[in-house]
């Protein structure tokens with residue numbers, strides 16, 4: 040099937056769909072200039088996830104971890120949402136039931152005016168007290184003093200999910216509540232290496248219920264074999280093309 044045929048099928052399916060589920064990963068923000076984690080120029084090529092994104096790494100060297108998050112916060116602040124984010128936000132306006140489950144902590148979906156976004160790995164713009172767990176919004180860049188401390192004196196940490204930690208319960212429930220009713224008509228899975236079991240589980244669940252599954256990625260992933268359509272291309276090219284023909 041060629042590219043134009045794939046786009047046409049997606050557009051037709053979207054026209055006949057009432058409920059849309061979208062899973063996104065770092066690839067959806069790559070065209071905004073934010074590095075992915077596992078790609079060619081990804082963070083984990085030269086840096087250690089154990090040192091920078093785990094509770095053990097934070098306990099060992101909180102300043103180093105905070106320096107990395109401060110660097111990423113500054114980088115993200117200088118980036119804008121790209122056409123992939125904006126296309127999803129436009130598409131959402133056409134549906135009563137539309138949910139984005141994102142692994143991204145950058146907030147770019149919200150900056151593109153997406154409404155129903157569940158951040159399953161937390162937000163880089165929130166900080167959490169390591170003593171009482173209180174979460175605060177914090178968008179200051181650069182942070183003045185690292186590691187960041189709470190007014191109570193305890194260390195603050197980024198409110199993100201690190202390796203070895205479980206996903207936040209409330210966000211998990213929101214996603215399961217959305218997909219468990221078995222009526223998702225159309226699912227996009229965009230820019231994720233799909234290495235976490237829950238990503239595969241959500242895609243497989245909606246697929247088992249009969250959802251049409253479309254993957255957009257530069258490479259094949261564990262999802263590709265169950266997807267109805269795979270676009271091996273940039274999200275910032277494919278999504279605007281689909282929405283242009285649909286809206």
Ligand code: NAD
Pocket residue numbers: 063064065066067069070075076077078081083088092142143160199200201202229230231232233234255256257258260272273274275
């Ligand atoms: P990833 O880096 O593993 O994968 C990015 C995917 O996007 C790749 O499959 C790549 O082919 C694709 N891609 C790149 N550019 C694209 C484009 N323009 N259009 C479409 N696709 C594109 O990121 P992920 O899948 O979001 O995985 C979640 C990541 O979160 C993990 O890699 C993990 O390391 C990371 N993580 C970070 C923390 C933290 O920082 N605190 C905690 C847990 C997990």
